[in-house]
Amino acid sequence: MADLDTRYNPKLEEPKIREFWEQQGVFKFNPKSGKPLYPIDTPPPTVSGKMHIGHAFSYSQQDFIARYKRMRGFEVFYPFGTDDNGLATERLIERLKNVRSKHMTRKDFVSLCLRTLDDLRPAFVQDWKNLAISCDYSIFYSTIHPRCQKLSQQSFISLYNDGREYRRKAPIIFCPVCKTAIAQVEMEDSERTSTLNYIKAKVEELPEGNAYAIYATTRPELHPGCVGISLDKEGTYALVELNRLDPETQQAERWILSKEGVEKFKSEFKKDIPDMNLRIVKEWKGRELIGKKVQIPFAQHPVPFSHDESAKTEYGSGLVYYCTYGGLDCVEWMTRHPEVQAIPIMDESGTYTLGPYKGMNSGDARKKVLEDLEKMGLLIKKEHLKHVVNVHERCATDIEYIATTQWFIRILDLREDLIQWGRELKWYPQFMFHRYENWAKGLKWDWCISRQRHFGVPIPV
Ligand SMILES: [Zn+2]
Missing domain, CATH: 3.90.740.10 (Valyl/Leucyl/Isoleucyl-tRNA synthetase, editing domain)
Structure with missing residues (x-):
């Protein structure tokens, strides 16, 4: 007790606690524990700069659940990943390195992105650790890693084989500043x-x-x-x-x-x-x-x-x-x-x-x-x-509708199924289901999945 400060200083105390958790492997996933499994599928945060208050808010909420389930005797599978194949990351690299992807060869830009991400990622992930988000950081993935790219591409191929994908010249929603097709959900x-x-x-x-x-x-x-x-x-x-x-x-x-x-x-x-x-x-x-x-x-x-x-x-x-x-x-x-x-x-x-x-x-x-x-x-x-x-939503530019050749996933015929599948889930809070239902009812387009960009998962065609 004698060495306790009269004032609690989180900057001094928190690293000690984190170190203890790490040494004890408190958040480590053990597939052989025999406990009932509780997997959490985290949406990986987008590497677009530093963690912001919105991240802290939503990831804390998930973490309450993870910790609660651990205490209730579950084996919590809670990996950590970063989403870094998106437009946001491309923009970040352009800003940091003062380059324009369209003025570079694809190969050069991709390798610049990968190198820069390797530099940025540790500090970015550290923000989550500092917030005490209880993931097993040893199970790490990045959406641009070759394994994730391969998974995306396999999914593309299987959807294609199922007749769910098509390519056609059609009016699409387009951002003239980002010079890329965007999905309905990316508009505001x-x-x-x-x-x-x-x-x-x-x-x-x-x-x-x-x-x-x-x-x-x-x-x-x-x-x-x-x-x-x-x-x-x-x-x-x-x-x-x-x-x-x-x-x-x-x-x-x-x-x-x-x-x-x-x-x-x-x-x-x-x-x-x-x-x-x-x-x-x-x-x-x-x-x-x-x-x-x-x-x-x-x-x-x-x-x-x-x-x-x-x-x-x-x-x-x-x-x-x-x-x-x-x-x-x-x-x-x-x-x-x-x-x-x-x-x-x-x-x-x-x-x-x-x-x-x-x-x-x-x-x-x-x-x-x-x-x-x-x-x-x-x-x-x-x-x-x-x-x-x-x-x-990324750049606040008025969108345009232009006709270009793009890849689409057929979803409009699934509207009723989407709503039905949504009903089968438990929603907290309940009104989020209605938001989801309104989104499904409001779908006007098949899902445009191709983008005119350098950094991303190549479409395996
Ligand atoms: Zn834009």
Whole structure:
């Protein structure tokens, strides 16, 4: 008792306790003990820098269970691993070594990563030891170790043999900064201030004469990739006259929008367009307009009006324009309209490859297209709004949907099974099951497993 300090100093005392645990092999897994086995499958922490408070929080919770089970007489199998084949690790190495993986050969970058990880790993693992996480650190694995790579590759091959995998050119979620495909789970929501832009586009060969279709978009930069404009075939659409002259015909300018939209536009647009005063001169059922072509500005060719379930006369102008790809709604629209050919306009660096905005990224192209539309007299109103966009969780960049060739694991047909399997587990706390269930119900894509990166498990093809 005499050598106990009056003040407890963890910096002095904890190393002694750790050393004792280590010498006694307290956390050592003994497969021959004959005790009932209690294995814990830890999610290996991502080597992305130093341990953070979130790690400390979640690993402590697991550790309470491990220690409790040991005390209850179980043989706890609790190995420790690091997840270091991910994008986070690639980013870390690029930052630490001030390199860009894409500017190096794959071989050089991979060997730089492996060397750097060997340097980083001991200190990283030490953080877990310092926190007294009671793993058996002698059973160590790393997700980039050859054995783990081999396991992943074997799993790839067996899924392929089961017909669960396929490779195809499909719209995928893509991060233009990380320059890689990402999975749905790697996205998060972020609020952006932007403008909803109301645009007019000339309708061709209308027996009633010159008229413009009115639609709104937050992504006007995608005009060169426009593939369609949809309406509700059962809805009522109106031809309206404005109190101003159409510069082309020197007669009253005329717009086409849903009848419900007319009243809304009258009140909401009054301030911006004082000479609007929309007067209805004709009404149609949406279906009567189907097939009439619209000269969408900057589009590759005129696109016909089509019916689509997403177009509702009570929303906006009742007309919706679709591009490849303005977002998930466009991807889904394309699957409902298989007759329409995609017009890919963006490459894998997030750069436009077609039309007047070739060479630009989305941000620059958006500014330029709005200036151009304004000059052409086709931008009728800009409405400031806050809206939620999907961003890549790692870098907070707005994601894009582009068509690339990727490998997918078929999972959408397993949605009901996934939920059923989830029901068979015990969840603590219970509401986490509902979170899981919502995730499974919300799955919209098969699982894209390929990435455009240097450091990772090579696909065995
Ligand atoms: Zn990113």
